[in-house]
Amino acid sequence: xxxxxxxxxxxxxxxxxxxxxxxxxxxxxxxxxxxxxxxxxxxxxxxxxxxxxxxxxxxxxxxxxxxxxxxxxxxxxxxxxxxxxxxxxxxxxxxxxxxxxxxxxxxxxxxxxxxxxxxxxxxxxxxxxxxxx
Amino acid sequence: xxxxxxxxxxxxxxxxxxxxxxxxxxxxxxxxxxxxxxxxxxxxxxxxxxxxxxxxxxxxxxxxxxxxxxxxxxxxxxxxxxxxxxxxxxxxxxxxxxxxxxxxxxxxxxxxxxxxxxxxxxxxxxxxxxxxxxxxxxxxxxxxxxxxxxxxxxxxxxxxxxxxxxxxxxxxxxxxxxxxxxxxxxxxxxxxxxxxxxxxxxxxxxxxxxxxxxxxxxxxxxxxxxxxxxxxxxxxxxxxxxxxxxxxxxxxxxxxxxxxxxxxxxxxxxxxxxxxxxxxxxxxxxxxxxxxxxxxxxxxxxxxxxxxxxxxxxxxxxxxxxxxxxxxxxxxxxxxxxxxxxxxxxxxxxxxxxxxxxxxxxxxxxxxxxxxxxxxxxxxxxxxxxxxxxxxxxxxxxxxxxxxxxxxxxxxxxxxxxxx
Numbered sequence: 001x002x003x004x005x006x007x008x009x010x011x012x013x014x015x016x017x018x019x020x021x022x023x024x025x026x027x028x029x030x031x032x033x034x035x036x037x038x039x040x041x042x043x044x045x046x047x048x049x050x051x052x053x054x055x056x057x058x059x060x061x062x063x064x065x066x067x068x069x070x071x072x073x074x075x076x077x078x079x080x081x082x083x084x085x086x087x088x089x090x091x092x093x094x095x096x097x098x099x100x101x102x103x104x105x106x107x108x109x110x111x112x113x114x115x116x117x118x119x120x121x122x123x124x125x126x127x128x129x130x131x132x133x
Numbered sequence: 134x135x136x137x138x139x140x141x142x143x144x145x146x147x148x149x150x151x152x153x154x155x156x157x158x159x160x161x162x163x164x165x166x167x168x169x170x171x172x173x174x175x176x177x178x179x180x181x182x183x184x185x186x187x188x189x190x191x192x193x194x195x196x197x198x199x200x201x202x203x204x205x206x207x208x209x210x211x212x213x214x215x216x217x218x219x220x221x222x223x224x225x226x227x228x229x230x231x232x233x234x235x236x237x238x239x240x241x242x243x244x245x246x247x248x249x250x251x252x253x254x255x256x257x258x259x260x261x262x263x264x265x266x267x268x269x270x271x272x273x274x275x276x277x278x279x280x281x282x283x284x285x286x287x288x289x290x291x292x293x294x295x296x297x298x299x300x301x302x303x304x305x306x307x308x309x310x311x312x313x314x315x316x317x318x319x320x321x322x323x324x325x326x327x328x329x330x331x332x333x334x335x336x337x338x339x340x341x342x343x344x345x346x347x348x349x350x351x352x353x354x355x356x357x358x359x360x361x362x363x364x365x366x367x368x369x370x371x372x373x374x375x376x377x378x379x380x381x382x383x384x385x386x387x388x389x390x391x392x393x394x395x396x397x398x399x400x401x402x403x404x405x406x407x408x409x410x411x412x413x414x415x416x417x418x419x420x421x422x423x424x425x426x427x428x429x430x431x432x433x434x435x436x437x438x439x440x441x442x443x444x445x446x447x448x449x450x451x452x453x454x455x456x457x458x459x460x461x462x463x464x465x466x467x468x469x470x471x472x473x474x475x476x477x478x479x480x481x482x483x484x485x486x487x488x489x490x491x492x493x494x495x496x497x498x499x500x501x502x503x504x505x506x507x508x509x510x511x512x513x514x515x516x517x518x519x520x521x522x523x524x525x526x527x528x529x530x531x532x533x534x535x536x537x538x539x540x541x542x543x544x545x546x547x548x549x550x551x552x553x
Contacts, residue, residue, distance in 0.1 A: 008167040023348075023377075028497075028519045032188050039522040041423065058348050058378070062519075063182050063270045066290030071188035086349075089168050089304070090290035096163045097292045100156060101194060108167075 003116060005083060005109030007128040008092045009099075013107050014123045014133045015080035018052035019114070020044065026065035026072075026091065035077030053122040054079035055114050058086065069094025073103050081124040082108040083117070136165050137172050145300060153203030157296035164293050165304035174266045174305035176286075179209040179298035180254045180278075182270030183291040184241040185498055186215040186234035194292060195240035198299070205298040209246040210254040212271045213440075214238040215499045218250070219468060219492045224499040234499075244295070250493035251467030253367065253440040255282065258469070263389050266309055268297030272380075273439045273515060276370030279381040281363060283389035285309045288380040308380055314390065315399035316383050318347055322356030322409040329414075330358055332551055333448075334532035336365040337514030339409070340372025340379075342417035346407055349378035353397035356409075357384040364442055371439050372514025415552055421517035421530035424508045429545040431529060432507030434458075434536045435496045437465030438515040445533075446474045450482050452537040458487030459543035461503060462536075465495035487540070497523045510545065512536050 021043050024030070031038040035050040050072070069091050072078040082091060087110040099105045107124050111117070121133035138146070145158040165173060183191060215234035217223040226234060242248050249257045252271050261267045261284035269275050269286040270293070278284045287307045289297065297303045307313045320343060322330065329335055343352055366384065373379035383391035391397035424430070436449065441464050449464060464483070466474075471492050474480060483490065496502050497519045502509065506525035511517050512535070517528045531539065531547045538546040 027187070028522050041521065062375075063272050063275070063288055063290050063294075064185065064187060066292050067183065067185075067187040067191045070190045070194070070292070074188065074190035087168055089164050089287065089293065092167050093160070093164055093290045093293050096160055096167075097194060098190075100160060101190070101197065103190075 003111060003113065003130040005111040005128045005130055008087055008110055009095045009105055009108040010126050011105060011107035012124060012126045013053070013080040014121060015051050015053045017055060017117055017119060017122045018047065018049060019055040019117065020057060023058050024056060025062050026068040027062035030068055030072070032068050032071040032075070035072055049079050050077040052079050053081045053083060053124060055083040055117060056085060057114055063090055065090045066094040066097065070098050073098040078106055081106055083111045083114060083130070084108065085114050086110060136162060136170065138162065142173060142302060151202045153198045153201035154299055156198070156201065157203065157299035160293065160296040161300050161302055161304065168304055168306050170304035170306035172305045173302040174309050176207060176268040176297055176301055176303050177265050178207050178259065178261055178267045179205065179294055180212065180259065180269040180271060180274050181209055181241065181246055181294045181298060182212040183295050184211050184214045184238050186237050189233055191291070192233050192237045192240065195237055195244070199240050199243045203244050203299055205245040206301040207298055209298040210249040210257060210259045211241050211246045213252050213494045213498060214250055215494055217491055217493050223491060224494065224501055225504070226500065249467060249469065251440050251469065253442070253467060256440065256442050256470055257467055266303065268294055268303040270294035272374035273367065273371035275380050276374045276382065277367050279308055280370055280383065280388050281366045288378065314351060314381060315401065316351045316353035316397045317404045318350045318352040319394070319403045319406045320346065320352050320354045320409055321406060322354060324408060324410060325356065325414065329551065330356055332532065333365060334512065334551060336368040337372040337512070338414060338418045338421065340369040341376045341421055341514045342409060342413065343382060344373035344375060344377025344379050345417070347373070347377050347379055349380070351381050351383070353383040353385055353391060353394055355385050355394065357387050359386045361387050364445055367439050368514065372518070375515045375518040418530060418552065421514060422528055423521050424527040424529050430508050431460055431510045431539055431545055433461045433463065433502055434510045434540045435463045435465070435516055436512050436533065436536060438495055438497065438513040441466040441470065443470055443473045446470070446479055448533060449488065449537070450479045452534055453486035453488060454482060456486050456537065456541045458540040460540055462488050462540045463491050463496050463501065464488050465491040468492050502526060510536055510539050
């Protein structure tokens with residue numbers, strides 16, 4: 001099965017799907033030093049997002065999440081790819097700035113039907129297609 | 134959708150304004166492209182949320198812009214930093230981290246931003262006119278400037294706010310446009326008692342409910358009394374922008390784009406209506422407290438997120454008069470408000486009661502609270518939401534009067550009758 005996302009930041013990547021079961025604000029919700037979900041109220045508290053294909057159904061929370069995204073990228077703790085239920089200028093912008101600063105970037109896609117994503121390993125291609133990896 | 138740039142904007146991209154402006158314009162244009170904006174809009178002012186230290190990467194970004202000769206092109210205020218510059222030693226950073234936090238604040242100033250160091254720039258004289266296009270960061274400030282002042286900005290992430298300030302442009306989509314400012318959701322709070330709707334403690338809870346219910350949708354709220362003041366609206370917006378991605382709300386009969394429900398809805402039918410019933414409100418209130426139910430332990434109290442205003446300090450001083458707090462009590466504010474309350478003679482009585490005033494920063498973004506994490510009581514929906522993850526403290530939510538009574542007693546004292 002192949003899903004198609006709208007490319008926000010182009011790239012290709014592969015990793016285990018990590019689907020957020022509740023909204024997650026990177027600022028106040030992800031520790032930039034460890035890449036783990038640090039909000040104790042989040043149902044997936046403690047999970048590391050590094051290297052995952054991170055699916056976020058809805059954006060939420062602080063505008064400082066761009067800075068947390070940049071810091072995660074600079075430390076090598078960022079997700080392999082970001083799949084957003086709706087386009088969000090905050091997280092994707094952290095990736096754009098990382099590119100300007102000479103860091104590696106990661107693909108970010110807007111995906112209408114995140115619930116249809118296959119579980120397990122997922123591959124994201126440069127044209128925005130998403131398939132089981 | 135392709136992005137159409139004006140000749141002046143293309144020239145900036147090609148370096149007419151120097152390399153920093155070109156870099157800033159690349160980032161603004163990229164943000165516009167990824168949000169599907171067809172063009173950029175000229176902005177009148179900016180509020181910059183990039184001066185809080187989250188790691189070295191952000192310092193390097195600001196310093197890169199300084200090295201390249203960057204300069205903001207519109208009046209720009211600065212959000213909180215990670216240091217209280219007026220009270221050295223209050224923030225417990227190791228020298229290296231403190232040094233990086235200071236470098237970031239210095240670079241932000243070097244770009245020409247005003248060193249206001251507050252998350253409530255609207256309390257520091259930065260008040261755009263109704264309908265003005267602006268570029269603001271900091272989620273509570275965005276909610277306030279859109280909702281209470283009726284200026285227009287999207288919720289800009291860190292870095293984009295600064296790039297917009299340097300280029301005097303923002304991606305033109307979303308809340309810059311009439312259609313997106315129309316309410317889609319109606320939250321009807323008229324069924325709650327008027328007594329409850331006149332309490333200070335109601336507004337953060339209403340905001341917490343709104344954010345969770347609305348996500349990023351624009352809501353029109355019915356039942357907010359017409360004389361509700363700015364402090365309550367700021368508390369509402371801050372909580373809604375914490376539990377949700379709310380960038381704009383309309384309080385019907387109160388905020389400038391909602392003289393009537395029909396106006397807020399733009400003449401259309403709402404997509405959804407929600408009635409705020411007492412049990413929903415109490416559930417939203419209870420979610421702001423993470424400390425074990427039934428325990429009355431508190432280790433500290435914090436108020437001032439968003440930064441306390443002059444009138445909030447007057448209310449605190451009146452409640453605290455003649456009391457001695459048994460636990461640390463922090464009130465966070467901007468240096469402008471500090472000057473104002475100093476002139477009003479409030480510092481001595483506040484200090485006598487045990488209020489520690491934190492300036493330029495706040496207790497959830499910098500290590501200020503006692504090193505042993507425990508239970509933090511607060512009247513702020515935003516503190517209640519972010520403190521557990523950012524500080525390790527569990528939270529108890531209460532009114533300002535509850536916070537003062539609890540700090541005096543050294544244990545949680547809450548007036549539960551308020552919520553019946």
